[in-house]
Amino acid sequence: MQDFNQQGVRINLADTPWVECDCGSMSFEPGLMFKKISALVSPSGKEEVMPVETFICKDCKGIPSFVHKKIPGIPENMKAVKKIEQ
Numbered sequence: 001m002q003d004f005n006q007q008g009v010r011i012n013l014a015d016t017p018w019v020e021c022d023c024g025s026m027s028f029e030p031g032l033m034f035k036k037i038s039a040l041v042s043p044s045g046k047e048e049v050m051p052v053e054t055f056i057c058k059d060c061k062g063i064p065s066f067v068h069k070k071i072p073g074i075p076e077n078m079k080a081v082k083k084i085e086q
Contacts, residue, residue: 022080025059
């Protein structure tokens, strides 16, 4: 495993944990969502649409909590949910 070096700090990636979705999956894909910007606050004075980059779980198709906690206003139906143990 490679070391990660940023700003003089070396991190051995073998010593770091993998990040899981709330459903337990560890596979994600990039996604885009769009926010409408009101003409009242838009720099152009016209209604605009702004893209918001996110990551989507490949298994449950939801946005994991470690992502949606950093993006305000994610709709509840887009959030990943914990897998129910049977």
